[in-house]
Amino acid sequence: MYAQGTYDLDPWISGLKFTAGARYTWDDRFAQSRSLPLGACAAPPPGADAQCTLTSSGSFKAPTWTVGLDYQATLDTLVYLTSRRGYRTGGFNASAQLPQNKKFDPEYVTDVELGVKHDGEIAGRGIRTNVAVFHDKYKNIQTNQTVTEDVIPITVVKNAAAARIVGAEVEATLEATENLRLGAMFSWIDFKYTSSITGADLFHQPNVPKYKYGVNARYRLPVASALGGMNVSANWSWQDDVFITTAVDPLAVQRAYGLLTLGANWDRIAGSPVDASLFMTNATDKTYATGSFSLYDCCGFSGLTYGEPRMYGVRVRYRFGQDE
Numbered sequence: 001m002y003a004q005g006t007y008d009l010d011p012w013i014s015g016l017k018f019t020a021g022a023r024y025t026w027d028d029r030f031a032q033s034r035s036l037p038l039g040a041c042a043a044p045p046p047g048a049d050a051q052c053t054l055t056s057s058g059s060f061k062a063p064t065w066t067v068g069l070d071y072q073a074t075l076d077t078l079v080y081l082t083s084r085r086g087y088r089t090g091g092f093n094a095s096a097q098l099p100q101n102k103k104f105d106p107e108y109v110t111d112v113e114l115g116v117k118h119d120g121e122i123a124g125r126g127i128r129t130n131v132a133v134f135h136d137k138y139k140n141i142q143t144n145q146t147v148t149e150d151v152i153p154i155t156v157v158k159n160a161a162a163a164r165i166v167g168a169e170v171e172a173t174l175e176a177t178e179n180l181r182l183g184a185m186f187s188w189i190d191f192k193y194t195s196s197i198t199g200a201d202l203f204h205q206p207n208v209p210k211y212k213y214g215v216n217a218r219y220r221l222p223v224a225s226a227l228g229g230m231n232v233s234a235n236w237s238w239q240d241d242v243f244i245t246t247a248v249d250p251l252a253v254q255r256a257y258g259l260l261t262l263g264a265n266w267d268r269i270a271g272s273p274v275d276a277s278l279f280m281t282n283a284t285d286k287t288y289a290t291g292s293f294s295l296y297d298c299c300g301f302s303g304l305t306y307g308e309p310r311m312y313g314v315r316v317r318y319r320f321g322q323d324e
Contacts, residue, residue, distance in 0.1 A: 004066070015072035020065070025087060027060040033094040045097040056092040060106050076119040083112045088142065093156040097149055104142055104157045111136040126175045136165040145201055153299055161196040165189060165208075179220040186213045207291075209239040209256075228268040235261040244304075245292035251302050254289045273319035278312070285310040 004021030034053045035045070041052035048054045068082030088107040096102050115132035140159040147156055167189035174182045191208040214237040221230040238258035245252050260283040267275045291305035 013071075017070045017072075018068075019070065019082075020067045022063065022065045024063050025061060025089075027089040028057075029060065029089070029091055030055075030057045031092040031094050032056070035095075047097065047099065047102075054094070054097065056094075056102055058090070058092070058103065060090045062087040062106055062108070078117045079115070080117075081112075081114050083110070085110045091157070095154050096147075096156050098147075101147055101149070101154075101156045101158075105140050105159050107142045107159070108139045109136055122174065125177075128173045130171045131169070133168045134166070138163040138165070143200070143202065143206075155293070158197065158200070160200040161193050161202050163191060163193045165191050179222060181218045183216040184214065187211070206243050206245055209242040211240040213238050227270055228266055228272075230266050231264070233263045233265075237261075244289055245302075249292065249302050251289075251292060251304060257286055257288045258284075259286060259288075260284050275317040275319070277315045279315070280310065280312040282308060282310045 002023040006019045009016040032055045064085045066084045071079045086109045090105045113134040141161045143160045145158045169187045171185040216235040218233040262280045265277040288307045289304045293303040
């Protein structure tokens with residue numbers, strides 16, 4: 001169930017609006033697994049039936065909400081303050097047999113964000129800027145943890161910790177010329193665990209780079225309108241060193257890297273209803289890891305998940321009927 005509304009406070013403070021919303025969620029979950037290590041059900045594990053079938057079911061529910069103030073300080077400047085509560089449902093670890101490893105509870109986050117959106121000019125050219133600072137508080141964080149059952153290490157999801165995040169983001173877009181648009185962004189995030197369960201592998205903060213930035217450009221080619229619209233674009237994104245696993249592991253850190261994306265578009269080719277585009281992602285063919293399956297602390301080995309290599313291709317779109 002969900003409801004949200006906005007109330008105009010203009011009679012008291014010009015340009016001020018108040019927004020509030022609420023949601024209530026019910027999740028019913030069911031998981032079933034069967035393991036036959038010897039080809040037959042010789043010894044059912046704890047909680048399984050005579051056919052070695054493990055069944056788990058349960059219900060999770062939570063209220064979430066959003067509340068905020070928007071202040072239109074001028075025609076070109078909006079200031080906002082908002083707070084939200086989010087919810088990720090719980091679930092079951094199908095591979096686990098011991099009761100303490102079977103179920104994990106919902107994860108919650110409550111945030112507060114203060115920001116400014118402004119449209120202005122630099123040397124007569126339009127510029128749009130967005131600035132925001134935020135604080136997030138996490139509870140019951142769901143993380144992958146390695147546990148041992150019958151001397152066999154397995155990976156399960158556990159509610160292993162609580163944490164807080166503080167950060168800031170800046171984004172700007174400049175209409176440098178009639179045909180050239182430039183953009184840039186920068187973010188800073190400080191992540192810290194505030195508590196954890198006994199024995200949790202939480203030595204690092206996974207997939208949270210402290211610094212990120214990006215620059216982009218889009219140029220519209222000055223061609224005759226009868227030929228259609230043509231533009232080329234480039235986007236460079238960079239991120240700081242990042243841990244890709246919470247465990248102690250020599251492969252835990254992915255060093256800082258940047259990715260380049262290139263594109264070219266031709267819309268309404270020669271006045272036709274056909275659009276075409278060329279694209280290339282990871283143009284420099286950077287090799288980088290995005291995740292890890294770490295069993296180094298118990299078994300001495302790890303696995304890495306890598307990001308996509310250089311890819312390029314063509315897209316074609318045909319417009320059917322009238323397109324305003």
